[in-house]
Amino acid sequence: MAQEKIGNKIYKYGDLYHSIEGATLISFDEAKAKLMSKTLEHFSDAGANIKSYNSLFLPGTEVSEDTFASTLNTNTIQTLIVVEVIDSSDATMSRTTATAYSSVNEKRERSISSTRSRWSGTYKDKSNASSGSVSTTKSVNYITEMSLRLTIFSKKDNFGAPVAVVEGRATNESPDMKPDQLAKRIVRRMVKALGKQRAF
Numbered sequence: 188m189a190q191e192k193i194g195n196k197i198y199k200y201g202d203l204y205h206s207i208e209g210a211t212l213i214s215f216d217e218a219k220a221k222l223m224s225k226t227l228e229h230f231s232d233a234g235a236n237i238k239s240y241n242s243l244f245l246p247g248t249e250v251s252e253d254t255f256a257s258t259l260n261t262n263t264i265q266t267l268i269v270v271e272v273i274d275s276s277d278a279t280m281s282r283t284t285a286t287a288y289s290s291v292n293e294k295r296e297r298s299i300s301s302t303r304s305r306w307s308g309t310y311k312d313k314s315n316a317s318s319g320s321v322s323t324t325k326s327v328n329y330i331t332e333m334s335l336r337l338t339i340f341s342k343k344d345n346f347g348a349p350v351a352v353v354e355g356r357a358t359n360e361s362p363d364m365k366p367d368q369l370a371k372r373i374v375r376r377m378v379k380a381l382g383k384q385r386a387f
Contacts, residue, residue, distance in 0.1 A: 193353075194380035196373075201351030203384040206339045207235055209265025214240035217272050222367045222374075226270070229378040234387040259346070267340040272370070273354070274334040279326050286323075329362040335373045339386075351386075353377050 190198045213230065215223055223239055230237040243258055244250055250258075259267070337353040340346040355373040381387065 190354075193384055194355075194376050196356045197376050197380040198354050199351060199380070199384070200354075201339075201349065203339075203351045203353070203381060203386040205385065206341065206350045207266050207268070207381065207386045208341075209236065210263050211235050211237045211266040211268060212240055212243065212259070212262075212264045213237055213268040213270065215270040218270070218370070219367055222371055225371050226374050229375055233378050233382050256345075259342070265342045267346050269338045269340070270374070271336050271338075272333065273336045274332075274356075275330055275366070276332040277328055278331045279328050327362045329364065330359055330366045330369055332356065332358045333366065333369045333373065335370060335377070337377055353381065355380075 190200060193199050193203075211230070213226065215226060218226060223241075227237055227239060243262060244255075334354060334356045337355070339350045339352070340348070341350045344350075355377045357369050357373045357376070359369050
């Protein structure tokens, strides 16, 4: 089946037109809570009646095929979406952090007189200053590229085969960007492309 570009580094297989209909369940195993919440928000804002797979099935529990089908039927799920990480690349860089410091120890001139000891005089204390820097080097691992696959199943054929597949990719040049942030960027692009394809 031919691959077709439908967005910025977003590609599709199959027909997306009205492929996401009715109550929709989305599974994204690699997503942490914050990424999953943002994924649901993107789909909801696009007009999908979306809920998380984990809202119906507890994470880490095995579900029989009959139970799975029965739960989908009870909750009138019409569309099932599965999102997965299909590829990622990483790199290591050395980051050096320099910290500068300076300190001044200054004492003022003091006049002292004592009637008891019949003595008076002036003390003039010295001031000391110092400065320097400390450098720390450490290795940082970060994701340079990530690819996601979004597969759509429909109740029309009893969720037997994919209706359509969307694949997205994003590159990253910043060691400060976390994997979830990169995945969030891809999901946002995917949902935008699905909207343009009138999938909802």
